[in-house]
Amino acid sequence: LTSIIPPQVNLTDGCFTAPDIQRKSTTLGSLAGIFADPAAWRAMPAELAVYQVEMLPCEQREGELFVGTTHLQPGRVGNEFFMTRGHFHQRPEQAEFYFGLRGQGLLLLQHRDGACTLEQVAPGSVHHIPSFTAHRLINTGTEVLSALAVWPTVAGHNYDTLQPQGFKLRVFAEGNGWKAEAQYE
Numbered sequence: 001l002t003s004i005i006p007p008q009v010n011l012t013d014g015c016f017t018a019p020d021i022q023r024k025s026t027t028l029g030s031l032a033g034i035f036a037d038p039a040a041w042r043a044m045p046a047e048l049a050v051y052q053v054e055m056l057p058c059e060q061r062e063g064e065l066f067v068g069t070t071h072l073q074p075g076r077v078g079n080e081f082f083m084t085r086g087h088f089h090q091r092p093e094q095a096e097f098y099f100g101l102r103g104q105g106l107l108l109l110q111h112r113d114g115a116c117t118l119e120q121v122a123p124g125s126v127h128h129i130p131s132f133t134a135h136r137l138i139n140t141g142t143e144v145l146s147a148l149a150v151w152p153t154v155a156g157h158n159y160d161t162l163q164p165q166g167f168k169l170r171v172f173a174e175g176n177g178w179k180a181e182a183q184y185e
């Protein structure tokens with residue numbers, strides 16, 4: 001009997017070593033309408049990479065799981081911290097886990113009833129994203145925020161449900177920390 005070398009993930013930064021790893025970069029220019037201050041967004045370089053996702057390929061059938069890491073750069077648009085687009089799942093009942101590995105930030109959860117919660121993301125933090133809950137990572141720190149994610153391959157992404165108003169809560173820099181502001185009722 002022989003043994004195989006599985007893919008490796010560095011748990012201090014979330015970087016994978018695997019021959020077939022898939023990577024996707026999200027630029028500031030592709031995040032139109034996401035940040036609160038459109039003038040500040042327009043004044044910044046469109047080609048700037050805000051976050052990168054790396055994930056292992058997997059067959060997208062019922063019961064299977066994806067694993068991947070989101071690396072979110074530190075930065076702001078105006079006073080608002082860099083963040084991921086955020087999404088509900090296409091199959092909204094499908095849940096997900098996030099694990100903080102590097103950096104400091106927040107996981108914004110928007111529940112089915114519209115209520116929002118913020119969870120502190122830091123190395124070692126474990127985040128259960130329940131069914132019917134939109135989720136977004138926010139980098140409130142000065143280094144890259146990396147979080148490992150595990151989610152059902154059938155979950156899919158639904159970015160439309162949050163439009164046109166977006167998440168109810170935004171997080172802005174205040175002094176050396178942050179403040180959250182409700183955007184609408």
Ligand code: M6P
Nearest residue numbers: 053068069070084085086087149
């Ligand atoms: C995590 C997972 C992915 C997601 C990615 C980026 O890695 O939740 O499914 O695509 O974050 O988030 P978004 O799709 O909101 O840009």
Ligand code: ZN
Nearest residue numbers: 087096135151
């Ligand atoms: Zn998700």
